[in-house]
Amino acid sequence: MANAKLNDAELAGRALETFRTYGFEGTSLNRLAEATGLEKASLYYRFPGGKDEIAMAAAAHVAAWFERNIFIPLEAGGSPERRIRSVVHNLREFYGDGTKPCVLDTLSLRGGSSHLSNALRSALEQWLSAFAAVAVECGLRPDKAKLRAEQAIGNIEGSLVLARVLGDSKPFLRSLAELGSLLRQP
C-alpha cells in the first residue's frame, strides 16, 4: 500500500457509497474508478477479484461502521436511553437523513456472489443481536427483545424505501424517533 492514493478504508468507503446508490449490477468499474479517483487497472491491482472483491470490501466497511457506531455505543456506559439516542444520531448521519439507501437492501439483489450474501446476512444478524441485547437490558424477555429488534430494523429499512420512492425523508426520521420506545418499552 506504499504510495497509495487512498488507503483501503477510504477506498472501501467510496465504493460503499457507489454500491448503496446504484446496487451491485448498477455499479460498474467505470463508476468505481470515478468515485475513487483511481483507474480501473489500479482497482484490479488493489482488488484482483474485481467487482466482487470490491463489494466484499464495501460490506466489510459497513460491518466495521456498525461495530463502531452501533455495537460499541450500545455497550458503553450511561443509561440505555442515552446510548440509544447516540445510535439514532449515528444512523441518521449514515443514512443522510433518509436520502441514502441501505447497502443491505441494494447489495442483496441477485447478481452478487454468495460470499457477498453471507457477509450481508452476517452484518444484519449482528445488528439484530445488538438491538436485542439492549432491549433485554431494558427488561424485555429474550424472545420479545428479538422481535423488537427485528421490528426496529425493519422499520428503518422500510422507511428508507418509502423515503426514496416518495422523495421525502420524513418516514425515515419517524422510524428513528420510534426506535427508543420500541427497544425499551415492555
Next chain:
Amino acid sequence: MANAKLNDAELAGRALETFRTYGFEGTSLNRLAEATGLEKASLYYRFPGGKDEIAMAAAAHVAAWFERNIFIPLEAGGSPERRIRSVVHNLREFYGDGTKPCVLDTLSLRGGSSHLSNALRSALEQWLSAFAAVAVECGLRPDKAKLRAEQAIGNIEGSLVLARVLGDSKPFLRSLAELGSLLRQP
C-alpha cells in the same frame, strides 16, 4: 398486436418478475428476452423506447395489480377485518411468502428514468391512500390513519428486505400478521 406470442399484460408481467429480481440495471435485454421468450428485436418492436419503456410497462402492471388486489377489495362489501384479510392474502401471494422483492424497492435505485420514478411514487401514494382510507373507516382520525398506512407499508417493505438478506420469510409473514391491528386499532 395480431399474432403476438404474448399480449401486453403477459409481457409486462414477465418483465416485472425480472425487474423485481435483478433491479433496473441488473435487468438486461438478454434477461428480458429469456424471461419473455421473445428475441430482443421483438421487444424493441413492442417497446421502441427499449428498457426504459419496458420498465414503465412493468410499473403500470404493478399499479394495475394494486388496483385489482388492494384498492378494489378494500372498497368492497363486508367488514373491514374481512377485507383486510383478503388483501393480506393477495399480498402474501404477490410477494411469494416473502421470497420475492418489491419492485418499488428494486426499481427505485438510481439508473431508471424520471418517468419511472414518478410512476413508482404514484403507485406508492395510491397504496398509502387506500390503507389510510380503510383505517379512517375503522375509526382512526385522518392524520393518524395516514401514519398507520405509512407504518404498515414500511413494515412490509422493510420485512421484505430482512427476509431477503436473512433468507428467512418469517419477518415478512409477521409484518402481514400485524397489518390488521395496525390499520384497525385506535
Next chain:
DNA sequence: GTCTATATTAAGATAGAC
C-alpha cells in the same frame, strides 16, 4: 409480429510502461 444478423457502445479484465 417475430426472427437472424449485425452495428455500436460499454462492461469486465489484463499487459506492460513508469
Next chain:
DNA sequence: GTCTATCTTAATATAGAC
C-alpha cells in the same frame, strides 16, 4: 501503486428477411 493501452465479452439498439 498507478497509469495508458488493449483485449474480450456483453450490453443497447437497428436493418432487413420472413
